[in-house]
Amino acid sequence: MSQHENIHKHVFSITKQHRQALHGHKSYILWFTGLSGSGKSTIANMVEARLHAKGISTYILDGDNLRNGLNEDLGFSANDRKENIRRIGEMSKIFVDSGIVVLATFISPYANDRKDVRKKVKTDEFIEIYVKCPIEACEERDPKGLYKKARIGEITQFTGVSAPYEEPENPEIIIETSQNTIEECVQQIIDYLIDAGM
Numbered sequence: 001m002s003q004h005e006n007i008h009k010h011v012f013s014i015t016k017q018h019r020q021a022l023h024g025h026k027s028y029i030l031w032f033t034g035l036s037g038s039g040k041s042t043i044a045n046m047v048e049a050r051l052h053a054k055g056i057s058t059y060i061l062d063g064d065n066l067r068n069g070l071n072e073d074l075g076f077s078a079n080d081r082k083e084n085i086r087r088i089g090e091m092s093k094i095f096v097d098s099g100i101v102v103l104a105t106f107i108s109p110y111a112n113d114r115k116d117v118r119k120k121v122k123t124d125e126f127i128e129i130y131v132k133c134p135i136e137a138c139e140e141r142d143p144k145g146l147y148k149k150a151r152i153g154e155i156t157q158f159t160g161v162s163a164p165y166e167e168p169e170n171p172e173i174i175i176e177t178s179q180n181t182i183e184e185c186v187q188q189i190i191d192y193l194i195d196a197g198m
């Protein structure tokens with residue numbers, strides 16, 4: 001017997017469409033993926049400020065922040081990362097249903113885990129942004145000193161050093177943070193959203 005057999009979905013009268021109409025805009029997920037130090041949080045922070053200034057309701061879900069709360073029980077094994085991304089995917093879907101634009105900033109190194117999130121929402125509600133930056137540049141930045149610790153073995157399973165990162169094959173947007181300024185990367189995302197009517 002399925003454990004879900006006795007769980008019945010309740011349909012409420014106020015729907016995503018009602019909430020979107022109240023907000024006056026579409027809701028969707030901007031999914032930032034990339035190495036530690038590639039610029040996910042920096043860019044998402046500025047994109048959110050630009051959207052907020054236009055009257056768009058937003059929320060940032062960030063790896064470090066969520067791992068101090070909802071996901072405090074998870075580490076960095078492949079299975080724990082999968083569960084991390086699964087939970088964030090479910091949360092992101094709830095945000096989309098509530099009419100809010102989600103900016104999710106997670107390394108999310110496994111292509112299949114990202115694909116699973118994509119499948120949870122409609123095609124145009126998931127915008128994958130590959131925050132592309134060579135590991136050498138990320139390591140040079142090392143904003144939290146984590147690469148240094150990973151190189152001397154103080155942190156294990158560190159993405160790009162002792163754990164894999166699978167590059168997105170077909171992301172909606174690629175920003176190259178070692179080639180372009182922060183402002184240029186932010187503008188590239190804003191331009192995409194304007195072109196897509198978001």
Ligand SMILES: Nc1ncnc2c1ncn2[C@@H]1O[C@H](COP(=O)(O)OS(=O)(=O)O)[C@@H](OP(=O)(O)O)[C@H]1O
Nearest residue numbers: 036037063076081084106107108109156157158159
């Ligand atoms: N082993 C290891 N590998 C990668 N990252 C590590 C690790 N240990 C701690 N950290 C810190 O955790 C942040 C990444 O968390 P995420 O939830 O985004 O990771 S994942 O998507 O589940 O792979 C990551 O944040 P960012 O630097 O902002 O990417 C690090 O600060």
Ligand SMILES: Nc1ncnc2c1ncn2[C@@H]1O[C@H](COP(=O)(O)OP(=O)(O)O)[C@@H](O)[C@H]1O
Nearest residue numbers: 036037038039040041042141143177180181182
């Ligand atoms: N073009 C750029 N885009 C994003 N970040 C940049 C860029 N150029 C330099 N940086 C710097 O790189 C660092 C990126 O750190 P962070 O945003 O925390 O990365 P992540 O969230 O991916 O770990 C910041 O110190 C930021 O100022």
